[in-house]
Amino acid sequence: MEIFDYDNILLLPRKCRVESRSECDASVELGGRTFRLPVVPANMKTVLDEKICKFLAQHGYFYVMHRFDIDNVAFTKAMQSQGLYASISLGVKQADYDVVDRFVADDICPEYITIDIAHGHADSVKNMIQYLKAKIPAAFVIAGNVATPEAVIDLEAWGADATKVGVGPGKVCITKLKTGFGTGGWQLSALKWCARVATKPIIADGGIRSHGDIAKSIRFGATMVMIGSLFAGHEESPGKTVEVDGELFKEYYGSASDFNKGEYKHVEGKRILEPIKGPLRSTLIEMEQDVQSSISYAGGTKLMDIRKVNYVILGGDNAGEHLLM
Ligand SMILES: NC(=O)C1=CN([C@@H]2O[C@H](COP(=O)(O)OP(=O)(O)OC[C@H]3O[C@@H](n4cnc5c(N)ncnc54)[C@H](OP(=O)(O)O)[C@@H]3O)[C@@H](O)[C@H]2O)C=CC1
Ligand SMILES: Nc1nc2c(ncn2[C@@H]2O[C@H](COP(=O)(O)O)[C@@H](O)[C@H]2O)c(=O)[nH]1
Numbered sequence: 001m002e003i004f005d006y007d008n009i010l011l012l013p014r015k016c017r018v019e020s021r022s023e024c025d026a027s028v029e030l031g032g033r034t035f036r037l038p039v040v041p042a043n044m045k046t047v048l049d050e051k052i053c054k055f056l057a058q059h060g061y062f063y064v065m066h067r068f069d070i071d072n073v074a075f076t077k078a079m080q081s082q083g084l085y086a087s088i089s090l091g092v093k094q095a096d097y098d099v100v101d102r103f104v105a106d107d108i109c110p111e112y113i114t115i116d117i118a119h120g121h122a123d124s125v126k127n128m129i130q131y132l133k134a135k136i137p138a139a140f141v142i143a144g145n146v147a148t149p150e151a152v153i154d155l156e157a158w159g160a161d162a163t164k165v166g167v168g169p170g171k172v173c174i175t176k177l178k179t180g181f182g183t184g185g186w187q188l189s190a191l192k193w194c195a196r197v198a199t200k201p202i203i204a205d206g207g208i209r210s211h212g213d214i215a216k217s218i219r220f221g222a223t224m225v226m227i228g229s230l231f232a233g234h235e236e237s238p239g240k241t242v243e244v245d246g247e248l249f250k251e252y253y254g255s256a257s258d259f260n261k262g263e264y265k266h267v268e269g270k271r272i273l274e275p276i277k278g279p280l281r282s283t284l285i286e287m288e289q290d291v292q293s294s295i296s297y298a299g300g301t302k303l304m305d306i307r308k309v310n311y312v313i314l315g316g317d318n319a320g321e322h323l324l325m
Pocket of ligand 2: 042043044145166167168169170171172173174175205206207208226227228229230253254255256257268269270
């Protein structure tokens with residue numbers, strides 16, 4: 001198997017088919033809705049809050065609200081009462097089953113539900129998917145996180161509508177160091193490996209460090225990418241603002257860090273400071289323009305045209321040109 005990551009892959013251009021990059025369509029379909037970008041901010045406390053979710057939904061972007069210290073039912077009601085879709089996260093504990101029961105009792109259905117646990121290839125996820133499918137069948141269920149084709153096959157067979165791939169590639173992740181497991185350092189080839197067997201959308205989660213990594217993820221089989229660190233340092237970001245030597249930063253911490261958990265137990269995340277990089281809407285617009293550029297370099301007009309390009313692996317044992325035959 002080829003092992004590579006975002007840093008040592010480059011995509012190869014094909015003859016341009018547009019006169020302007022504005023002709024390229026960066027939108028993507030997921031769960032019956034079309035979103036402007038194949039990008040979703042990570043469902044983490046220092047990345048988004050209710051206000052950001054509302055902004056994203058109103059402006060045609062996908063979001064997944066985090067699941068920490070939040071009333072999912074009240075959140076769903078608030079979004080839907082404004083004519084917006086609701087996209088929430090759940091765990092697999094009794095409290096999460098109680099939330100599902102409240103949805104049923106109130107006859108409310110969030111449009112998207114992401115089952116979000118560290119080791120998603122687990123019977124606990126199978127049970128939650130099956131409970132959701134029985135109780136709220138109209139919800140689009142995303143399940144994860146996983147790292148292998150076997151896991152993608154199982155989650156799809158258990159009823160997940162999409163899977164989330166990525167264990168340990170995140171910027172505030174210390175899973176690799178603490179446990180010796182994961183896709184940190186080879187997330188892009190893990191995605192390729194998983195995409196070979198997937199029959200439903202994959203969300204590639206973690207390890208995106210620059211906008212070009214979005215196109216690379218699409219090339220290797222992602223329908224969408226989940227991004228934390230690139231979104232964490234905005235003016236609107238919910239993380240605390242910290243001043244260091246006159247420069248302003250926002251804190252960004254892992255959902256499995258002691259900062260999120262409130263205790264030091266099974267910690268697999270850390271806290272870092274991200275330099276503040278202006279308003280969120282500017283980054284979203286720049287991302288869209290960059291994805292449009294990627295599509296144009298792919299010789300295409302729409303997002304999935306990126307899947308057609310060849311690539312090179314730079315350096316290492318797998319170095320060379322890889323042509324689609
Ligand atoms: N993408 C990634 O690489 C990672 C992401 N995270 C994020 O951190 C947050 C917290 O995750 P998580 O701790 O799973 O959530 P929870 O604390 O809600 O745990 C979910 C359930 O899974 C169990 N669990 C957690 N890890 C494992 C494991 N390795 N093996 C077996 N059972 C496990 C927990 O039990 P118990 O705690 O008793 O073991 C609990 O019953 C999530 O948002 C998750 O996405 C965390 C780590 C890696
Ligand atoms: N191993 C851990 N992974 C975590 C934790 N909190 C979040 N995450 C994952 O990281 C991505 C975001 O990655 P980034 O590279 O874009 O910053 C996020 O979506 C989660 O899957 C954690 O505490 N430990």
